[in-house]
Structure formats: C-alpha cells, structure tokens
Amino acid sequence: MTATDSQTDTATPAEPEAPAELPAGDPARAVPDALPLLPEDPPRVGDFWLRGRLGANAAGYLYIAADETGRGAVVAMMTEGSSDDAAARDRFITAVDELPDGVVLAHNDEDDEELALWAALGPVRVDDGSSAAGDEQLIAERRGEDVLSAVLMDRVPPIGRVRGPDFRHYWENRRRPGLFRLWPLPWPSALKPASWLAVALSLLTMAVLMAVAILVAWLMFRHSPVVEPDPLIPPPDRTFTVTVTPTTPPPNSNGTESPTTPGGTPSETVTVPPPGSPGTGSPATPEPGDRF
Numbered sequence: 001m002t003a004t005d006s007q008t009d010t011a012t013p014a015e016p017e018a019p020a021e022l023p024a025g026d027p028a029r030a031v032p033d034a035l036p037l038l039p040e041d042p043p044r045v046g047d048f049w050l051r052g053r054l055g056a057n058a059a060g061y062l063y064i065a066a067d068e069t070g071r072g073a074v075v076a077m078m079t080e081g082s083s084d085d086a087a088a089r090d091r092f093i094t095a096v097d098e099l100p101d102g103v104v105l106a107h108n109d110e111d112d113e114e115l116a117l118w119a120a121l122g123p124v125r126v127d128d129g130s131s132a133a134g135d136e137q138l139i140a141e142r143r144g145e146d147v148l149s150a151v152l153m154d155r156v157p158p159i160g161r162v163r164g165p166d167f168r169h170y171w172e173n174r175r176r177p178g179l180f181r182l183w184p185l186p187w188p189s190a191l192k193p194a195s196w197l198a199v200a201l202s203l204l205t206m207a208v209l210m211a212v213a214i215l216v217a218w219l220m221f222r223h224s225p226v227v228e229p230d231p232l233i234p235p236p237d238r239t240f241t242v243t244v245t246p247t248t249p250p251p252n253s254n255g256t257e258s259p260t261t262p263g264g265t266p267s268e269t270v271t272v273p274p275p276g277s278p279g280t281g282s283p284a285t286p287e288p289g290d291r292f
Contacts, residue, residue, distance in 0.1 A: 025116040048066065059148075073124055095150035116179055
C-alpha cells in the first residue's frame with residue numbers, strides 16, 4: 001500500500017508472479033519512508049505514538065508508531081466512514097482475529113462504537129539499518145494492508161461475469177481518520193529534549209523580563225516624595241461657611257426679601273468660627289447639631 005488510494009480491480013485477479021530473486025551482492029530492498037502526519041491525524045492511539053503515514057485507502061490508514069519503551073509497530077486505523085458501518089467494523093475485527101498469535105500488540109475495544117477501530121501490528125524493531133529491521137516493518141505493513149483490504153473488500157474475486165456498474169461503498173468519500181480519544185493528554189510526555197530546552201528558555205526569559213520591570217519601577221519611584229493626604233478637620237486658624245437650604249421658605253416678618261439660590265429657593269449663609277476659638281464658649285469638639 002502506498003500513500004495514494006488503492007484502486008478496485010473488477011476483473012478476475014491474476015495469479016501472483018513469483019518474486020524475482022535479487023542477485024548476489026545486491027542490497028536488500030529499502031523500506032519506504034513514512035509521510036509526515038497531517039493535523040487531522042491522531043498523535044497517539046493507546047500506548048503508541050504515531051510517527052508518520054505509511055499508506056491509506058478508503059477503509060483506513062497505516063501508521064508507523066512506537067511506544068514509550070521504543071517498541072515499534074504498524075498501526076491500522078479505520079476511517080470516519082468505515083468506522084460508522086457496522087459490517088465494516090465486523091470485517092475489521094474478523095481480519096485482526098485471523099492474524100497469527102503474537103502479531104497484534106494492542107487494539108482498542110470494539111464495543112465502543114463512537115471511536116474508530118485500530119490495531120497495532122508487529123513487532124517491529126528499531127531501524128538500525130539492517131535488513132532484518134526492514135523486513136519486520138514490511139511484514140507488519142503487509143498484514144495491515146490485508147486488514148484494510150478485508151474491510152474494503154477490494155481483493156474479493158467477483159462471482160460470475162462482471163456486469164453493470166462497479167461496486168462502491170457508500171462511505172468511501174468520508175476518508176478522514178476516524179474518531180479517537182486521548183487520555184492522558186499528550187503534553188508534556190510527548191516533548192522531545194529540544195522542546196524541553198525551548199520551554200526552559202522561555203520560562204527563563206519571562207523571569208528576566210519580570211526582574212527588569214521591577215528594577216525599572218524601583219529606580220523611577222525611589223526618590224519620589226511622600227504625598228500626605230489633606231486633613232479631614234480644618235486647622236483652628238480657619239473658618240468655613242455652611243450654606244443651609246431649607247425645604248420650605250422661612251417667614252419674612254420685616255418685609256425684606258431673603259437671598260435665594262439660582263433655583264429660586266431661599267438660602268441662608270452662616271459663618272461658623274473654628275471649634276474652640278476664644279469668645280465662642282463652644283467646646284473643643286462641638287456636637288454636630290451645634291454648627292447649625
């Protein structure tokens with residue numbers, strides 16, 4: 001399987017040809033490089049972190065993956081459309097159950113109908129450049145192709161003569177990766193040493209900027225005079241004026257008009273000497289009603 005979509009062959013499949021033997025001294029066949037993951041791809045399924053795409057078709061995707069211990073695997077995961085089809089899910093489970101013992105390293109629960117089914121196939125050793133590591137990855141990839149081909153049914157030979165339009169699944173256009181669930185969250189265990197260094201540098205930069213800001217504020221305001229608020233009680237050498245505005249105008253017995261405010265309401269201005277001044281006879285701290 002390649003990164004391009006597989007085509008359905010409606011004709012009777014021919015007998016596979018025997019692979020040609022490599023001449024002596026030729027290097028082993030190189031394992032194709034995986035394509036980068038897309039934003040829609042899950043970063044992890046189960047305990048396996050996905051590293052790249054190995055192939056895709058309408059039934060699902062093949063990923064190269066590895067767990068926390070470095071054990072490699074090839075993950076086969078259904079698409080959004082195929083995972084919503086109960087018959088396609090049954091074909092996926094049947095194909096995984098028919099694999100040899102010890103090949104399926106992990107898989108999710110088939111009872112959870114909301115998530116796409118996936119299975120980790122292997123084991124795949126770390127790519128050390130040897131032919132054995134490449135062969136293990138190729139074998140796991142071929143087994144993943146068989147699982148997805150069973151879901152797509154593109155290798156089922158036709159019965160009788162081929163007539164009419166080609167068979168096509170109703171979900172083949174929904175080729176996004178199926179739904180997945182991440183728990184616990186991938187951060188920060190997915191960070192590489194370079195990422196940890198970037199996080200440490202960013203935190204150190206923030207601390208330095210905060211220290212510089214505090215130092216600048218201290219240098220700007222260290223010589224500022226202390227500003228004291230004005231006293232609430234006026235000093236003894238001052239007098240203050242209180243304007244009394246009654247709700248009803250007072251009676252005018254001598255016939256003269258009393259001063260009025262701009263609104264037409266009579267007002268009275270009283271000058272009150274400071275508390276405790278000589279000649280007033282008032283105590284040092286008068287009662288609130290004595291001022292009026």
